[in-house]
Amino acid sequence: MKLKKLILPALSFAMALFVSGLLVAFSDSKVLALKSHPISMLSKGLSTCGAAYWALFRGSIFDPRLASGHFWEGFYPFSETLVAASPLILTGLSVALAFRAGLFNIGAQGQFIAGAIGASWVGFTFDLPIVIHSIAAIAAAMIFAGLYGGFVGFLKSRTGAHEVIVTIMLNYVAGYFLLWLLSTTAFLRPGRKDPLAPEVHNSARLLHLFGPDLRANLGFIVALVAAAAVWWLLTRSTWGFRFRAVGANAAASRTAGISVARVSTTVMFLAGALAGLGGAVQILGTEYAMTSGVGGSFGFDAITVALLGRATPIGTVFAALLFGALRAGGLTMQASTDTPLDLVLVIQALVVLFIAAPALIKSLFRLKNVDEGETISSKGWNG
Amino acid sequence: MSLELRGITKRFGALVANDSIDLAVADGEIHAILGENGAGKSTLMNIVYGLLSPDGGSISVDGKEVRIDSPLDALAAGIGMVHQHFMLIPVFTVAENIVLGHEKTKGPGLLDLESARKEILRVSAEFNFDIDPDALVEDLPVGLQQRVEIIRALIYDAKVLILDEPTAVLTPQETDELLRNMKKLRDTGTSIVFITHKLREVKETADKITIIRRGKVVGTASPSASQEELASLMVGRPVSLDVEKKAANPGKVMLEVKNLHISDHTGRTLVKDISFQLHAGEILAVAGVQGNGQSELAEAIVGLQEHVTGSIYLDGKEISKSSVRDALHSGIAFVPESREEDGLIGSFSIEENLILDLHDLSPYAKGPVISKSIVAAEADKRIKEFDIRTQSAKDSASSLSGGNKQKVVLARELSRPVKLVVASQPTRGLDVGSIEFVHERIIAERDSGRAVLLFSTELDEVSDLADRIAVMYRGEFIAIVPADTSREALGLLMAGVKP
Numbered sequence: 001m002k003l004k005k006l007i008l009p010a011l012s013f014a015m016a017l018f019v020s021g022l023l024v025a026f027s028d029s030k031v032l033a034l035k036s037h038p039i040s041m042l043s044k045g046l047s048t049c050g051a052a053y054w055a056l057f058r059g060s061i062f063d064p065r066l067a068s069g070h071f072w073e074g075f076y077p078f079s080e081t082l083v084a085a086s087p088l089i090l091t092g093l094s095v096a097l098a099f100r101a102g103l104f105n106i107g108a109q110g111q112f113i114a115g116a117i118g119a120s121w122v123g124f125t126f127d128l129p130i131v132i133h134s135i136a137a138i139a140a141a142m143i144f145a146g147l148y149g150g151f152v153g154f155l156k157s158r159t160g161a162h163e164v165i166v167t168i169m170l171n172y173v174a175g176y177f178l179l180w181l182l183s184t185t186a187f188l189r190p191g192r193k194d195p196l197a198p199e200v201h202n203s204a205r206l207l208h209l210f211g212p213d214l215r216a217n218l219g220f221i222v223a224l225v226a227a228a229a230v231w232w233l234l235t236r237s238t239w240g241f242r243f244r245a246v247g248a249n250a251a252a253s254r255t256a257g258i259s260v261a262r263v264s265t266t267v268m269f270l271a272g273a274l275a276g277l278g279g280a281v282q283i284l285g286t287e288y289a290m291t292s293g294v295g296g297s298f299g300f301d302a303i304t305v306a307l308l309g310r311a312t313p314i315g316t317v318f319a320a321l322l323f324g325a326l327r328a329g330g331l332t333m334q335a336s337t338d339t340p341l342d343l344v345l346v347i348q349a350l351v352v353l354f355i356a357a358p359a360l361i362k363s364l365f366r367l368k369n370v371d372e373g374e375t376i377s378s379k380g381w382n383g
Numbered sequence: 384m385s386l387e388l389r390g391i392t393k394r395f396g397a398l399v400a401n402d403s404i405d406l407a408v409a410d411g412e413i414h415a416i417l418g419e420n421g422a423g424k425s426t427l428m429n430i431v432y433g434l435l436s437p438d439g440g441s442i443s444v445d446g447k448e449v450r451i452d453s454p455l456d457a458l459a460a461g462i463g464m465v466h467q468h469f470m471l472i473p474v475f476t477v478a479e480n481i482v483l484g485h486e487k488t489k490g491p492g493l494l495d496l497e498s499a500r501k502e503i504l505r506v507s508a509e510f511n512f513d514i515d516p517d518a519l520v521e522d523l524p525v526g527l528q529q530r531v532e533i534i535r536a537l538i539y540d541a542k543v544l545i546l547d548e549p550t551a552v553l554t555p556q557e558t559d560e561l562l563r564n565m566k567k568l569r570d571t572g573t574s575i576v577f578i579t580h581k582l583r584e585v586k587e588t589a590d591k592i593t594i595i596r597r598g599k600v601v602g603t604a605s606p607s608a609s610q611e612e613l614a615s616l617m618v619g620r621p622v623s624l625d626v627e628k629k630a631a632n633p634g635k636v637m638l639e640v641k642n643l644h645i646s647d648h649t650g651r652t653l654v655k656d657i658s659f660q661l662h663a664g665e666i667l668a669v670a671g672v673q674g675n676g677q678s679e680l681a682e683a684i685v686g687l688q689e690h691v692t693g694s695i696y697l698d699g700k701e702i703s704k705s706s707v708r709d710a711l712h713s714g715i716a717f718v719p720e721s722r723e724e725d726g727l728i729g730s731f732s733i734e735e736n737l738i739l740d741l742h743d744l745s746p747y748a749k750g751p752v753i754s755k756s757i758v759a760a761e762a763d764k765r766i767k768e769f770d771i772r773t774q775s776a777k778d779s780a781s782s783l784s785g786g787n788k789q790k791v792v793l794a795r796e797l798s799r800p801v802k803l804v805v806a807s808q809p810t811r812g813l814d815v816g817s818i819e820f821v822h823e824r825i826i827a828e829r830d831s832g833r834a835v836l837l838f839s840t841e842l843d844e845v846s847d848l849a850d851r852i853a854v855m856y857r858g859e860f861i862a863i864v865p866a867d868t869s870r871e872a873l874g875l876l877m878a879g880v881k882p
């Protein structure tokens with residue numbers, strides 16, 4: 001049963017690799033130059049494709065060339081994958097949790113930035129003992145971002161304002177607020193004119209997991225713990241029961257006496273806190289100093305990650321790892337072959353496309369009775 | 384015109400909705416197709432009307448085999464259909480609705496409504512239908528909307544008219560009028576296929592009866608058969624149609640409603656100034672045609688309506704300002720009108736549905752943690768007590784039949800300490816066996832001293848269960864009458880004629 005659930009995502013990924021492979025091959029001028037010789041064109045195409053995907057693997061999992069000294073050094077790329085995946089796991093959990101309660105949180109981006117601001121501020125302003133400093137910075141990030149997300153839930157339950165519109169708008173607010181903040185004396189690093197905050201103190205930084213050379217840090221463990229916590233919340237707790245009930249059928253939940261308004265506000269607070277934790281992990285574990293680009297596209301990729309992971313915590317972790325690997329490997333692929341980094345985005349998009357169209361994959365592979373898993377649903381504009 | 388079906392088979396996945404059905408409708412007869420909800424009547428007729436394509440079998444009209452792939456083919460073959468849920472556009476006039484899909488023009492791009500209007504007046508006059516072609520459909524009462532559908536079929540020369548549960552939305556008077564019109568149509572040569580599960584109507588009009596059970600024709604009967612005989616054929620076992628009930632033994636006032644007024648968000652009045660008292664050990668049935676404010680009144684009592692003024696007292700305690708949760712936990716069991724939408728969470732398991740209201744209370748929850756073993760143990764108890772037919776308590780609620788879904792709702796709502804049961808259309812769409820179960824349970828609740836407020840559009844149900852009957856019309860209690868009030872008198876009240 002469990003294995004069956006993996007068939008669709010696995011086939012979707014394979015299809016995405018196949019179609020992207022065609023794109024790689026046919027966008028290569030050397031391949032196209034051989035169009036009068038179909039056989040050699042095919043073999044050139046295959047080798048181009050193979051080289052690109054090999055580079056992708058080397059950049060994301062294991063690079064034998066780095067393993068010349070110590071075998072484990074070959075895993076440097078895997079450490080990069082974990083670094084890229086950790087914030088994505090957390091923003092993905094944010095979106096997934098909201099999905100399960102029937103809310104579409106487009107605002108993980110803004111909440112991530114709110115969290116980054118909180119973590120950065122506590123990290124460079126205060127002098128606290130090690131561990132306590134990290135915890136304080138993380139707490140500040142989660143509270144800032146939690147309030148930022150919870151505000152959306154509050155507006156929805158009080159006025160009916162749709163969370164999609166409000167979160168989109170709050171993403172802009174967060175982005176520009178960060179820009180403004182980085183121009184104030186409180187946040188601008190002394191002596192700098194470009195938007196760059198001071199580095200967080202050593203006491204606030206998250207420990208590296210595999211020694212100083214590999215960037216993988218405690219942030220990944222934090223993300224896994226958060227995933228476990230969300231899993232527990234959804235499957236074991238009374239809160240999660242209400243969240244899922246409202247997400248599956250708000251009318252029936254209301255009729256049974258569950259306060260839908262309270263659930264929306266709580267869920268959006270927790271979703272915000274999770275995305276904010278992502279921002280904290282990025283600042284305290286990887287970047288140390290906040291820039292105007294700290295948000296990257298963590299909040300937007302989170303939507304894809306959550307969908308790909310079928311809005312379950314475990315699925316979200318694996319989807320984020322996949323995206324982290326593509327992100328880390330894409331850089332190597334671009335550097336060592338002619339394949340542009342944009343192809344990684346194409347692969348990501350194709351994976352999502354195939355995942356979003358289970359009927360397509362089913363008919364392509366003539367699958368029958370494959371469990372599509374729980375449908376992820378969010379209410380339309382009238383919800 | 385005669386219609387003959389041979390070996391019609393239709394499968395939906397593993398379910399055989401129609402299993403090799405043979406049916407012969409003779410020229411100029413009213414042929415009733417009798418069966419429970421889900422027996423496959425509507426599927427069969429949707430095949431005849433071209434809305435579904437059969438997996439096997441053939442359709443002949445006047446002895447000639449025809450191929451029907453769409454409603455247009457059906458109309459061309461002389462088959463018309465009036466659906467249970469009307470296919471009319473509310474903001475269009477009668478004439479506009481009737482030409483829809485067959486628009487004639489009087490020059491390029493110019494709609495010719497005039498000829499349709501004349502046709503409508505002609506047919507309307509012929510059958511005393513009293514239809515104004517220029518009236519907006521949304522302004523017409525349901526009974527007249529149904530006539531618009533019938534006129535549409537007749538104008539397009541339907542010689543076989545299929546009526547799918549036509550009386551479900553009508554008042555008793557409107558029903559009687561429809562039945563009279565059906566006979567008139569038959570006498571002018573139109574064959575009628577009358578789909579229903581209401582035995583009285585079948586006995587009154589049908590020339591021939593075919594009974595369908597679980598997708599198969601299980602027999603034919605003549606209208607002279609007794610209601611018990613027909614019901615037994617329909618259900619497949621002997622059925623007692625009488626509800627056994629002792630005289631009521633009313634106690635203290637359990638529910639008091641004073642000057643209750645409900646409006647919607649636009650300020651339109653839905654319920655107007657309703658006041659009544661309901662005693663412990665008594666069933667007050669609220670009768671009325673669907674959509675006269677019953678649903679809103681029921682919801683308002685448990686706090687599900689906004690824009691409510693007036694007061695509601697449960698056992699002397701005011702609950703009008705309570706949250707839904709507080710109202711439920713102060714002693715109300717609420718069976719909502721729509722079990723699929725408001726009663727159950729389809730994707731949740733049966734055991735989860737059984738604790739929707741109690742999930743965070745002892746013994747189900749210890750602190751913030753739900754105890755799965757206790758939930759499972761309690762669910763098994765409820766499943767036994769309420770005879771919920773399922774493989775496992777872990778199955779999703781949506782996998783249950785309508786009757787078993789309703790039993791889950793009842794099991795959940797009656798598991799709290801209850802003083803008042805508010806049940807909205809508790810047997811709508813249920814099979815006869817489940818209806819018996821629900822009726823017995825409601826009477827048992829009354830006999831154990833609880834007050835019951837029953838909302839039903841089924842007049843038979845109202846008469847069988849009620850100790851007193853309130854008739855609701857346009858948001859008002861037009862009268863509260865004794866339980867033995869005649870059908871005719873109730874019908875007049877339901878149509879808004881004050882006593």
